[in-house]
Amino acid sequence: MLLPVAAAAQPHPDPDWPCVQRYVPEIGAAALWPEAPGGDWQDDPGVAALVGRIAPRPVEAEQGLAAIRDFAAPLDAAARRRLLPLAFRGVLEETNRQRDAVIDQIRRYARRQHDLAGRVRELEAALRAAPPPAREELEQRRFFAAKTYADAERMLRYACEVPVRLEGRLGAYARAMQAAMPQG
Template sequence: MTRWALLLAALLPAVAAAQPQADPDWPCVQRLVPHLAAGVLWPGVPEGDWRAEPDVAALVARIAPRGVEEATGLAAIRDFAAPMGAPARRRLLPLAFTGTLAETNRQRDAIIEQLRRFARRQRDLAEQVRGLEAELRTAPAEAREELTQRHFFAAKSYTDAERTLRYACEAPVRLEARLGAYARALRAAMPPE
């Protein structure tokens, strides 16, 4: 073995230990980010209870649901901020961001848990398919027809579910992108200091 190969072999365990462990229940290509932090999208940490402000709570309820298109939410933010004076904007827009972030994280948590359940189900189905394949190899001729059908339907269920995986994995990404657009719109509506 060359000196470089020995060095690489010695370093690999340390490099592997430094890498974050993959979540076996995370089926998506995208890196799992369990929780979105305010500091990534907003300067400083907005303080206050967004639910205590009825207008802010109403805005968040209007723009945060998953089915709301980004353009609709951006228009609602503009309509919300337009009539306000500078002091109200400084106080309420950070709260609107906090509320939108909280609701986005709540929705993402639910989606992430659904994706994890999906991954566990797919692993179970894959195991079932492998088990049926093993049974088929050793089954007597009279049992093959039923086993073949069971194998076909299990494999089809697995394949059909895999086809939807890419779309399902985009759901958290779409929520993150929409939150980023909302944060930019809310920051743009903030008055200069």
């Protein structure tokens, strides 16, 4: 099992963060790469193409690792020293961009959940105070609101795993690129 990269970063407490995992706004290069990679990864067409192949969210780590091996295999030592750090930088930037989008979605979803929980509480209070003829409709409304809340809560737990999976894949990519670097 891969440990999340975010665990190595300094956490920033966020009271609105709904996930069990600690909130880390951005993954820093230092958490995964020995030296801060310099240069613009988009300037090299081969690196840009590699990042475009391996960085999208639907790409499984195994596919990305194979693409990294294929990219590094024909390179000489000097090209590996120059291009692999650029490729890491590109994947890091793209992963952080994707994480930002997912984190924003999780926060919006959590705010919606908070509002929905308030609505369920309001319906429960109204139900307790309602005369018998009005109870049936309120019971149905409360039932559906509570069901919607419970279903959404399960989805929120799933959504909280997306940044963890992105971090794990980034870590696997970083290890593969570092392993392909020439020694010495």
